[in-house]
Each structure stands twice: as C-alpha cells, then as structure tokens.
Amino acid sequence: ITKSALHHIPKSQMAYAYDKDTLHIRMRSAIGEVKKVTLWIGDPYKWEDGGLGGNLEGGNVNSIWTGGERHEMILEGQIELFDCWFCEFTPPHKRARYGFILEDMTGNERLFFGEKHIEVIKNSTDETKVLMNLGNLFCFPFLNQIDVLTVPNWVKTTVWYQIFPERFANGRPNISPKNVEPWGSTPTGSNFMGGDIFGIIDNLDYLIDLGITGIYLCPIFTASANHKYDTIDYYNIDPHFGGNEALKLLVEKAHKHGIKIMLDAVFNHSGANFPKWLDVVKNGEQSIYKDWFWINRFPVHLNDLEEEIDYWNLPYETFSNVANMPKLNTENPECKAFLLDVATYWIKEFDIDGWRLDVANEIDHQFWRDFRKCVKAIKPDCYILGEIWHDGNPWVRGDQYDALMNYPLATAINAFISHRTITAKQFMQDLDQARINYPRQANEVMFNLLDSHDTDRLLSLCNGNKHSAKLAYLLLFLQPGSPCIYYGGEIGLDGKKQGSIEGARKCMQWDIQKQGIDLKNYIKRLIELRKIEPDLHLHELTWLDIGNDDNCIGLQKGSTLILINNSLTDKIFHLSNHLTGQHQELITNKPYQLESTTTIPGLCGCIFKI
Ligand code: ARE
Structure with a gap:
C-alpha cells in the first residue's frame, strides 16, 4: 500500500456534517491497491473508568478508551490515480475521533492511517495498541448544526430551463428597442431581436407542457448590452424586457404552476x-x-x-x-450594503426563488458569507448558485453557496459524447471526480448543464448528430442534482460562436414545422422519468463491468440498470445473471429481453427497471 497516497483532511469535503446528526467521512488511497477500508470511529470521551485528561496522547494513562467502533467503508469512486472511500456515521453525542484500517489486495498487509502516523499492524497486540492511541486519531470535535451546509429541498427535484431573455420570445413588440432586427436574424454581440419577459409569460404553457419546474433567467436588470451583464440600474427590470411589472407577473404565474424563478446576480x-x-x-x-x-x-x-x-x-x-x-x-462597506440590499429586495418584493451568482469566484468570501446570511434570513429555501467553472469546493462548505454550475460535468459529458475524445473509463473517472469533490448535499442540488449562453450549443458540439445529443441529455438526467436545458436545446437549436456571431444566442424557433419534435419528445420523457423514477437521481451508483469497451457504459442506480453505447455500431454488453430477464425499458416504455450477452445499437442508451 503506497503510504504517500493516503489522504484525509478533517472538516473538509473529506469529513463534514451531512445534516444535524450525520457525519460523512471520506479517504483516499492509491488506485487498485486496497481491498478493504474500515473506519475506526467513536466518541472521544468514552472511557472505561470515565477518566479524562492525563498524558499528551489523549486520556489518562491508566484508563482505556472504549469509544471505538468499526464500520466498513464503501468504494465511492475511482479517479485517475486514486480510490475514494466513503462512510456515513451518526455520532450519538455529535463528536468523533477516528482513523482508518486498510487491508491490501492479498490480505497480507494491514495499515492504520491516523492523523499523525501511518502504523503497520502485524498482529492483534499491535492492533489494540494502535487503535487505542487517541493522539493519532483524526478529530471531528463537534457537529455544530449552524455550520452544516443546508440546501433547499425543492432543488433536488427541479428541472431547470435557462432563458437568455432577449432571444426567447418577443411578447410586446411595442417595448422592443428602436433598432430591433427581425426575429431570427443573425445574432451578434450587439444586435437586438426584441425578446422580453412577456414573451416568457405568453409561453409558460409551452414550458409547463415540457415539464420544467424552474426557470433561470440571464440578467434582466436595466443595462445597455443585449446580454444585460452591464447593469445600469439594479432596482429596475430593463424597460425593453417589460419593467418590474412584467417580472411580478411572471413570478406570480410561474408560482401558480409550481415553477421557481432564479435571477442572475451580476455583483462582480x-x-x-x-x-x-x-x-x-x-x-x-x-x-x-x-x-x-x-x-x-x-x-x-x-x-x-x-x-x-x-x-x-x-x-x-x-x-x-x-x-x-x-x-x-465588494469590500467597501457602502458598496457591499448596496448590493446586499439589492439581493434581498428582489426576494422581499418579488418573491424570487434563487440567485445565480455571476463571476462568483472573483468576489471576496466575506461578501458571500454576509450575502448568505441576508438572503437565507428572509427566505431560508432561496437557492444560492455560484458560477464557477473550476473546483468550487471552498464556496460550498455551509457558509456561502448551496451549489455550483456544474461545468466539470458538462465538460466530461461533452468530451465523451460530443467530441468523442475520452474513453468510457476516463469518463467514469471524471464523473466520480465531480462528485467526490463536494459534500453530498451540494451534489444533491448541483446545477447540471450541457451547454449555456457562454458555450457553443450542445447540438453543434455534437456536429449536428441528434442521437449523440440524446445520449448527452440522458447522461445529464442521470446525475444527482438538478438538470438544466438551455432554451431551444429541446427542439434541437444549434449554434456556435464564430467571430462576432454569437450563434449560441440565436432566437428561439417557434415554428412547429421547424422544431425537432423527436428530440423534444425524448427530453419530455426524460423529464417525466425523473419525476416517476426517483432512483434515477440517486447519489449512489455502481459502475458495472460490462466487458471492456472504450465506448460502452453500464451502471446501476437503485432498481434501474442503464446501458449506454456511444459507439457508432451495435455493441454486445455482458451482464451478470441477476440482471438478465424481461425488463421494462423506461424511455420507450416497452418490455425488453436482457440476456447475459445483450446487443445495444450504436449511439443508443437504455434504462431498464430491474
Ligand atoms: C463579449 C463576447 C466575448 C468578448 C467580450 C469582450 O462574447 O467574445 O471577448 O465581449 O469584448 C458577458 C456577456 C459576454 C461578453 C462579456 C463581456 O455574456 O458575451 O463577452 O459579458 O462583455 C470566465 C468567468 C465567468 C464568465 C466567463 C465568460 O470565470 O464568470 O468567463 N461568465 C459570466 C457570464 C457571462 C458574462 C460575464 C461573466 C460577465 O456567464 O455571460 O459575459 O458578466 C474557462 C475559464 C473560466 C471562464 C470560461 C469561459 O473555462 O476557466 O474561468 O469563465 O472558460 O470563458
């Protein structure tokens, strides 16, 4: 066992409180070297004779610590070089000391990994000595409820729809900018097409029919550019979008249908x-x-x-x-007070449900800590979502955001499905990496996406291949967290950035004849399945060994079996006996006979209820 690969940090994503009672403990070892990891954990104050104090190693020299219990850890994920282990523990008195007992593949080597030393365990005398050495145990001093990252429950089942307001629908041509161009003109960085909030209200039925339950609006405050990221007035919705009354109406109508509204906070x-x-x-x-x-x-x-x-x-x-x-x-007190007032104003007066924070990682942490306090004080289940493309761990520890825009996920799915540049194995590792980086409760409300107003559109990334796009959506919908569809993605809108042409921000296609109905029905079914088959967004998943193929993936999530063939031709999947038999395929809603060797057509993904 490579000792230098062993890694654990208390009070980080490797040891955190999941809720007011539960601790989550993770540790890391070199890939493929360790067969079993046991968490040795218990209350630090549980002594045979109640004796506290004593020597520096912890406890009275004459008394024995009886707090320790053994819990086997599960393999939560495998990343490029490491195996990542996980265990949940409920400390009766909210305190814990712990360490890890590791066994290698042969069972010959056993190690104890503690806070200060890694000890070799040769025999049971060694083991007792090592496990009782409190001074070498890691410490989770107390599970303080106020520090726990508590996320809004509703986001766990939300399906988002991202709208770039200038390009979704023109509901009131009379409020469009003077220089407005015909709907569907070539989108550039500077032209206007007249989209507004009334256009969204007028098309709420379309969104309800699609099944989405949350709308994320790119900026709508008064600003100069078509994207409105250059705010002029933080208290007024752009008149070309319909002013404050339009937002009020949108929120009211959306809420009536159980749809949440999230705004873009451009505070950087x-x-x-x-x-x-x-x-x-x-x-x-x-x-x-x-x-x-x-x-x-x-x-x-x-x-x-x-x-x-x-x-x-x-x-x-x-x-x-x-x-x-x-x-x-944002370090200046007046400026900070102004922005925090803006943050609470739109919740108090307009009842919005979430803030997506623009350029979130370039603003100071102190600002976001106070932002969370103000926002959660008036609406405890308001969703706070940071726009961070890189590792955003420091921001989701309980005092700042609830979750992040999951660009690492978008990158992984696109690399595997759209660009075809990584293998199935690398893809699985990337997905595991994206999960183990964060506390589980953040993962449960991650904002999962494939594309956005800042990227080329999915269909263009897939070179126009709708089968690939379907596979990408399928993978998106299988992740814990809340998936987001970028407006028009559901009907196969494509578009990419080419010089001054902002292709990904083209106008929504409302002509039914020109909408990709097949793709839309597929996405509608995925949305429906997420509602009727909760196992699909379980956090726990098991990757299956379906025969070595760089393009094929098999995984199990609760009672569902998912098989994905990303190659262009038919592929044979090898299934263990307990998975075979006649099962319902959930996307097509048809029975399917699974054999120990089952053929799945090229560029096709299936979900079986087993
Ligand atoms: C426009 C053009 C650009 C041009 C620029 C300068 O689109 O091609 O270079 O003007 O003239 C908004 C508009 C943009 C506009 C920009 C500036 O939507 O169209 O650009 O304003 O006027 C990083 C940040 C991340 C940021 C992206 C864009 O970390 O926060 O860059 N995203 C937000 C919004 C944008 C918005 C702004 C910020 C500004 O979502 O829409 O732009 O308010 C890598 C890096 C990331 C990087 C990412 C994307 O992965 O690691 O850090 O994100 O690429 O570039």
Whole structure:
C-alpha cells in the first residue's frame, strides 16, 4: 500500500456534517491497491473508568478508551490515480475521533492511517495498541448544526430551463428597442431581436407542457448590452424586457404552476452607465463613490477617440479586460450594503426563488458569507448558485453557496459524447471526480448543464448528430442534482460562436414545422422519468463491468440498470445473471429481453427497471 497516497483532511469535503446528526467521512488511497477500508470511529470521551485528561496522547494513562467502533467503508469512486472511500456515521453525542484500517489486495498487509502516523499492524497486540492511541486519531470535535451546509429541498427535484431573455420570445413588440432586427436574424454581440419577459409569460404553457419546474433567467436588470451583464440600474427590470411589472407577473404565474424563478446576480462589476460609476468618471478623486471600485489611477475616463486603449493597463480593474465592466469593490462597506440590499429586495418584493451568482469566484468570501446570511434570513429555501467553472469546493462548505454550475460535468459529458475524445473509463473517472469533490448535499442540488449562453450549443458540439445529443441529455438526467436545458436545446437549436456571431444566442424557433419534435419528445420523457423514477437521481451508483469497451457504459442506480453505447455500431454488453430477464425499458416504455450477452445499437442508451 503506497503510504504517500493516503489522504484525509478533517472538516473538509473529506469529513463534514451531512445534516444535524450525520457525519460523512471520506479517504483516499492509491488506485487498485486496497481491498478493504474500515473506519475506526467513536466518541472521544468514552472511557472505561470515565477518566479524562492525563498524558499528551489523549486520556489518562491508566484508563482505556472504549469509544471505538468499526464500520466498513464503501468504494465511492475511482479517479485517475486514486480510490475514494466513503462512510456515513451518526455520532450519538455529535463528536468523533477516528482513523482508518486498510487491508491490501492479498490480505497480507494491514495499515492504520491516523492523523499523525501511518502504523503497520502485524498482529492483534499491535492492533489494540494502535487503535487505542487517541493522539493519532483524526478529530471531528463537534457537529455544530449552524455550520452544516443546508440546501433547499425543492432543488433536488427541479428541472431547470435557462432563458437568455432577449432571444426567447418577443411578447410586446411595442417595448422592443428602436433598432430591433427581425426575429431570427443573425445574432451578434450587439444586435437586438426584441425578446422580453412577456414573451416568457405568453409561453409558460409551452414550458409547463415540457415539464420544467424552474426557470433561470440571464440578467434582466436595466443595462445597455443585449446580454444585460452591464447593469445600469439594479432596482429596475430593463424597460425593453417589460419593467418590474412584467417580472411580478411572471413570478406570480410561474408560482401558480409550481415553477421557481432564479435571477442572475451580476455583483462582480457594474456596467459603464451605472450612475455611481458615471459619478467617478465625472468627479474623479472627489467622487464619493471612488471606493466602490478598484481604481488604479485618476482620471478613469477612457478617451473613446483614442485609437489604442491598452487593455492591460486600464486605470481601473474590470471583469476580464472589458473596459465597460468596472469591477465593484465588494469590500467597501457602502458598496457591499448596496448590493446586499439589492439581493434581498428582489426576494422581499418579488418573491424570487434563487440567485445565480455571476463571476462568483472573483468576489471576496466575506461578501458571500454576509450575502448568505441576508438572503437565507428572509427566505431560508432561496437557492444560492455560484458560477464557477473550476473546483468550487471552498464556496460550498455551509457558509456561502448551496451549489455550483456544474461545468466539470458538462465538460466530461461533452468530451465523451460530443467530441468523442475520452474513453468510457476516463469518463467514469471524471464523473466520480465531480462528485467526490463536494459534500453530498451540494451534489444533491448541483446545477447540471450541457451547454449555456457562454458555450457553443450542445447540438453543434455534437456536429449536428441528434442521437449523440440524446445520449448527452440522458447522461445529464442521470446525475444527482438538478438538470438544466438551455432554451431551444429541446427542439434541437444549434449554434456556435464564430467571430462576432454569437450563434449560441440565436432566437428561439417557434415554428412547429421547424422544431425537432423527436428530440423534444425524448427530453419530455426524460423529464417525466425523473419525476416517476426517483432512483434515477440517486447519489449512489455502481459502475458495472460490462466487458471492456472504450465506448460502452453500464451502471446501476437503485432498481434501474442503464446501458449506454456511444459507439457508432451495435455493441454486445455482458451482464451478470441477476440482471438478465424481461425488463421494462423506461424511455420507450416497452418490455425488453436482457440476456447475459445483450446487443445495444450504436449511439443508443437504455434504462431498464430491474
Ligand atoms: C463579449 C463576447 C466575448 C468578448 C467580450 C469582450 O462574447 O467574445 O471577448 O465581449 O469584448 C458577458 C456577456 C459576454 C461578453 C462579456 C463581456 O455574456 O458575451 O463577452 O459579458 O462583455 C470566465 C468567468 C465567468 C464568465 C466567463 C465568460 O470565470 O464568470 O468567463 N461568465 C459570466 C457570464 C457571462 C458574462 C460575464 C461573466 C460577465 O456567464 O455571460 O459575459 O458578466 C474557462 C475559464 C473560466 C471562464 C470560461 C469561459 O473555462 O476557466 O474561468 O469563465 O472558460 O470563458
């Protein structure tokens, strides 16, 4: 057993409270080396003669610790170099000391992995000595309920629909911008097509029929650009989108049908026309708002006529190097108070259900801690979702977000299905990695996606192959957490970024003749299945050995068996006897005979109820 591969950190995603009673413990060993891991765990204050204190190793030298119990850990996942083990434990008095007993594949080598040392266990005398050494045990001092990451329950069963408001539907042509172009024109970074919130309200029936239960709206506050990420007024919905009344109506109508509404919180930066920024531009060092931004030098005014702006040497910090997105100083008390007021205003006055936090990881942690406190104080089940493309673990530990936009999942599914650049084995490892990185409760409300307004659309990533797109959606719908469909994805809208053309933001296709009805029916069925077959979003899954093939995957989730053939041709799956027999295939809702060698057609995925 490679000792240097053994890894555990208390009070991290490797040891955390799942709820007010339950601890989750994870540990890591080198891949394929360990047959069995036993968690040795118990109350630190349980002594034979009640004796506390004594020597530095913990406890009185003359008394014996009787707290320890053994619990076998399960193999939760395998990543490139490591096996990841998991165990749940309910400490009766919310405290725990623990360590790990590892056995190698041959059963000849046994180790104890503790906080300070890794000890070799040769015989039972060794074992007693090692296990009783409290000084070498890891410590979870107390399960304090207030620190537990508590997530909104409703998100676990939500199916999201992401809308880029300017491009979903034009409900009121009379409020469209003057320079609006015909619906369906080529989308660029600067043109307008007239989509608005009334367009969403008018099409709620379409969304209800699809089966979605949550709408994530890209920014809708008054702003200059078509994407509205350059906010001017945080208290007013853009008049071209219908103003505040339109949002009020949307929330009311959506709530009547059990649909939640999540807004985009763009708090990392403002737009260049934000009045407080304009004040800094005008008054420079004299501006009372100068500390609301990150100013490097005055004046901050950019001369538009200047031919060359040195974007690496702007007088102020920005989002990326975008001059018209000055970065807000969330460390400044007034600026922070302003933004926190905005956050609570839209919940109090408009009853929104969630905030998606733009550029979430470039804002300070203190800001997000206070943000969580304010938001949860007025709506405890408001969903707080961070936009982080990388490892976002530090933000989902209980004091900041509930979950993250699961871009690592999107990357893995697209690499396997759309680009066909990774093998089934690598794909499974990537999926395991995405799960074991986070506390389970965060995984249960992860925002799972395949594409978004920031990426090429799924169908384009799949080179137009609708069978591949279906497989990608199937994999998306099998993950714990809440899946999201980017508007139009369900009818096969494609689109990619090409120079100045923002293809992924093209107008929704409302002409039924031009909608991909087959794909839509498939997605409707997946949404339906998620509701009637809760095993599909179980956190626990077992990868099956279905015969070595780089393109095929078999997995079991509770009472469902999922077989996926990502190759272009028929493939034979080898199934153990207990899986064979006649089973209902849930997507087609037809019976299917599973044999010990079962053929699944190319680019096809099936879900069997076993
Ligand atoms: C537009 C054009 C760009 C052009 C830019 C500058 O689309 O091609 O380069 O203008 O002129 C919004 C608009 C964008 C707009 C941008 C700037 O939607 O269309 O760009 O404003 O005006 C990183 C961040 C992540 C961020 C992405 C875009 O970490 O937070 O970059 N996403 C949010 C929103 C965007 C929004 C903004 C931020 C700004 O979702 O829609 O842009 O408010 C890797 C990296 C990630 C990186 C990711 C994507 O994986 O690791 O960190 O995300 O790629 O680039």
